[in-house]
Amino acid sequence: MTEALAGRYFLPGSAHFVTARARLDGPNFRIVDDAGTVLSEMPLKHVRVSSRLGSIPRRFDVPGGGCFETDDNDGADALLAGGGRHASRLHRWEGSWRWALGSLAVAGVATYAFVIYGIPAGALWLAQQTPPSVGTLVERQALQVLDNTLLEPTTLNTAARVRARTLFARVAAKGKRGSDGYRLLFRDSKAIGPNAMALPDGSIVMTDQLWELVQKDDEIEGVFAHEIAHVDRAHTLQRLYQAAIVPAAIAIMTGDLSQITTLATVLPGVLVQAAYSRDLEQEADDDAAVTVKALGDNPAGLADLLERMEKKICGETACGSGWLSDHPETDRRMQRLRQQALPPKKDSI
Structure with a gap:
């Protein structure tokens, strides 16, 4: 088993949640409450995981409508890596200063092109x-x-x-x-x-x-x-x-x-x-x-x-x-x- 990931489990179709922990047990993604009761378990490959964006909480959407949410993005990445799933390309770019500078440069060029060419062309039309x-x-x-x-x-x-x-x-x-x-x-x-x-x-x-x-x-x-x-x-x-x-x-x-x-x-x-x-x-x-x-x-x-x-x-x-x-x-x-x-x-x- 991997180290437990602290978070919250939202019951299917409800805004109500309970304090929960998630971990890998072999190929399975298991969610348990504080008493150790299994709330949901299924192969990790069937779980839909949100991309990492800054400090935004990570969501693990499980079949049937339940959702596990955690603020521990590093722990979520470690859990996914343990199951053979790695951080998204977007997060890797976000964590790279070269990509960050490159993105800023592209955004600057795009903004300049829009102001110089896009707005006049739109105004003409x-x-x-x-x-x-x-x-x-x-x-x-x-x-x-x-x-x-x-x-x-x-x-x-x-x-x-x-x-x-x-x-x-x-x-x-x-x-x-x-x-x-x-x-x-x-x-x-x-x-x-x-x-x-x-x-x-x-x-x-x-x-x-x-x-x-x-x-x-x-x-x-x-x-x-x-x-x-x-x-x-x-x-x-x-x-x-x-x-x-x-x-x-x-x-x-x-x-x-x-x-x-x-x-x-x-x-x-x-x-x-x-x-x-x-x-x-x-x-x-x-x-x-x-x-x-x-x-x-x-x-x-x-x-x-x-x-x-x-x-x-x-x-x-x-x-x-x-x-x-x-x-x-x-x-x-x-x-x-x-x-x-x-x-x-x-x-x-």
């Missing part, structure tokens, strides 16, 4: 599956939050608004949704400053402060084309879903309005503070360049506006909240846009 009604609801609630906090009614005069709408209509006609699929909203915002924001339903918010810096039509056309590209490619929704991936998934998969409301409260902060990734920003710039050239204008206009904003607003210090701060690597963007510029027109003979 969710954005592509979002029905228009959800985008409209999110836009309506998010805009209400912005209007109550950071945005104020426009102070642009009628002539400026008419001019801006005319240029916007030219650009919108080139978008995937057509001229009726987008709308331009005017807002004043000393808090945000020069900025333009694309909302999921196709609304583009332009601040008065941005319009005041525009000197040529192709500059603001570039901004409009850039923001419309964000709408067409669902970039705004991707940013939103990356910031709130769990409620986003629940909202899109179940249509739960409470989760959609949660998304709407997140979107204003995403729009004002979060930056587009380099890839999303480059896509929008490239699309904008194609659109502006299709209009017969110059993509370099957007680069000129970016440069002017950087000099007048940022100076020698870093930019604060605004359209530039939401769009990283301004120098690289200006260079790329100017590389796509139209060649200078030759003088007619």
